[in-house]
Amino acid sequence: xxxxxxxxxxxxxxxxxxxxxxxxxxxxxxxxxxxxxxxxxxxxxxxxxxxxxxxxxxxxxxxxxxxxxxxxxxxxxxxxxxxxxxxxxxxxxxxxxxxxxxxxxxxxxxxxxxxxxxxxxxxxxxxxxxxxxxxxxxxxxxxxxxxxxxxxxxxxxxxxxxxxxxxxxxxxxxxxxxxxxxxxxxxxxxxxxxxxxxxxxxxxxxxxxxxxxxxxxxxxxxxxxxxxxxxxxxxxxxxxxxxxxxxxxxxxxxxxxxxxxxxxxxxxxxxxxxxxxxxxxxxxxxxxxxxxxxxxxxxxxxxxxxxxxxxxxxxx
Numbered sequence: 001x002x003x004x005x006x007x008x009x010x011x012x013x014x015x016x017x018x019x020x021x022x023x024x025x026x027x028x029x030x031x032x033x034x035x036x037x038x039x040x041x042x043x044x045x046x047x048x049x050x051x052x053x054x055x056x057x058x059x060x061x062x063x064x065x066x067x068x069x070x071x072x073x074x075x076x077x078x079x080x081x082x083x084x085x086x087x088x089x090x091x092x093x094x095x096x097x098x099x100x101x102x103x104x105x106x107x108x109x110x111x112x113x114x115x116x117x118x119x120x121x122x123x124x125x126x127x128x129x130x131x132x133x134x135x136x137x138x139x140x141x142x143x144x145x146x147x148x149x150x151x152x153x154x155x156x157x158x159x160x161x162x163x164x165x166x167x168x169x170x171x172x173x174x175x176x177x178x179x180x181x182x183x184x185x186x187x188x189x190x191x192x193x194x195x196x197x198x199x200x201x202x203x204x205x206x207x208x209x210x211x212x213x214x215x216x217x218x219x220x221x222x223x224x225x226x227x228x229x230x231x232x233x234x235x236x237x238x239x240x241x242x243x244x245x246x247x248x249x250x251x252x253x254x255x256x257x258x259x260x261x262x263x264x265x266x267x268x269x270x271x272x273x274x275x276x277x278x279x280x281x282x283x284x285x286x287x288x289x290x291x292x293x294x295x296x297x298x299x300x301x302x303x304x305x306x307x308x309x310x311x312x313x314x315x316x
Contacts, residue, residue: 009150010251011244014067014132015039016148017108021134022080024106025183033078033191036255041077041194042070045252045259046202046312048305050221050228052214055236058225060249062205063217066172067111067132071180077197079189082108083182087175091162094177099138101181107135108180109145109165111173116164117147119154128169135179195263203312218309219302226298229291242286250279268311275304 015038023032039045047062075082085097101107110132117123117131136153137144143161147154156164166176210217216224228237253276260269278301285294 011248012036012039012251013148014071014108014110015042017110017132017134017146018071018074020146020148021106021108021180021183022078026185031188033194037191037194037259038074038078039252040256040259041074041198042067043073043198043201043205044070045256046199047205047218048221048249049210050216050224052216052224052228055234056228057237057240058221058245060245060252062202062208063210063215063221064208065205067130068172068174068178071108073198073201075180076186077189077194079185079187081184081186082180084178084180086173086178088177094162094165095138095158097177098135098143098179098181101179102135102138104182106146106181109133109135110178111167111170112164113167113169114149114164115169116160117154117156118160119151119156120147120149122149130167130170130172131164192263195259198259199263199265199312203314206309206312219306222298222302222305226295226302229295229298233291238286242283246279246283246286250276250283253279265311268308271304271308271311275301275308278304 012035015035018038019032019035026032033041043065044061044067047060047065049059049061049063051057051059083101085101088094098107098109111130112133113127114120114129114131115123115127117133131147131149133148134146135143136146139155142155142157145154145156146152165178167173167178168176206218208217253272257269257273257276260266260272278297282294282297282301285291285297
């Protein structure tokens with residue numbers, strides 16, 4: 001089987017948004033890594049989490065980790081700095097922060113609630129879904145944004161932008177009105193250094209134990225998901241798996257393979273390549289509702305994740 005680079009659509013909103021901002025600020029976009037590399041630099045691809053509850057869910061990211069933490073790691077690791085703001089309920093203060101940041105260039109805004117992004121027909125079906133956009137201009141009655149979901153120069157009325165920006169339904173938000181602006185390159189960082197620092201973080205995340213009794217990480221998270229699919233599949237879990245979790249797991253692991261190969265971690269890359277292929281199989285089986293077969297594939301994935309975690313834990 002060929003190990004091939006994948007180029008195409010995916011739920012990479014913060015990585016794509018970060019790429020747009022950095023490429024806009026950097027002269028001719030020089031030295032800005034591709035979005036797949038940026039995604040890996042957030043450490044999001046290196047783990048899984050399953051939450052057991054009345055509405056169980058699965059995420060292809062490490063327990064206790066989220067895009068906000070990932071961006072906080074990735075931006076300085078890439079050699080950049082920015083001004084980050086969040087919090088406060090005063091709308092005029094939030095818009096003044098945005099206006100000030102826009103004086104320096106495009107602004108990374110998020111998390112925002114996709115359910116309020118009315119320029120997208122999908123918004124009515126995605127209340128509470130987290131997302132990131134790039135603000136380009138604050139107008140009298142609207143905000144002009146580049147939305148990496150496929151909407152360049154989209155215009156959003158101020159009232160709807162504000163509701164999305166409050167992100168009240170986004171559990172991991174640091175506060176309402178989160179933005180990152182005034183990006184500055186501090187130094188040119190070799191890609192191998194970025195990879196080494198990120199894999200050291202991935203190793204630390206692999207060693208962590210979820211603090212909540214109903215939260216499971218890594219290989220155990222995948223095994224718990226397999227058990228759930230053999231027992232009962234709530235409609236919400238099915239939608240989440242087919243619409244986000246399974247395709248994102250396949251995409252993230254595929255990009256992580258290239259990340260590991262570039263970092264000369266050939267053994268880990270081979271394991272993760274096997275896992276990426278298995279995630280693709282899992283998605284195909286899920287689309288055909290072959291849940292028992294999918295559960296079997298998940299057990300194979302859990303074995304690869306256990307092998308990968310052993311290797312990651314040796315990286316410091």
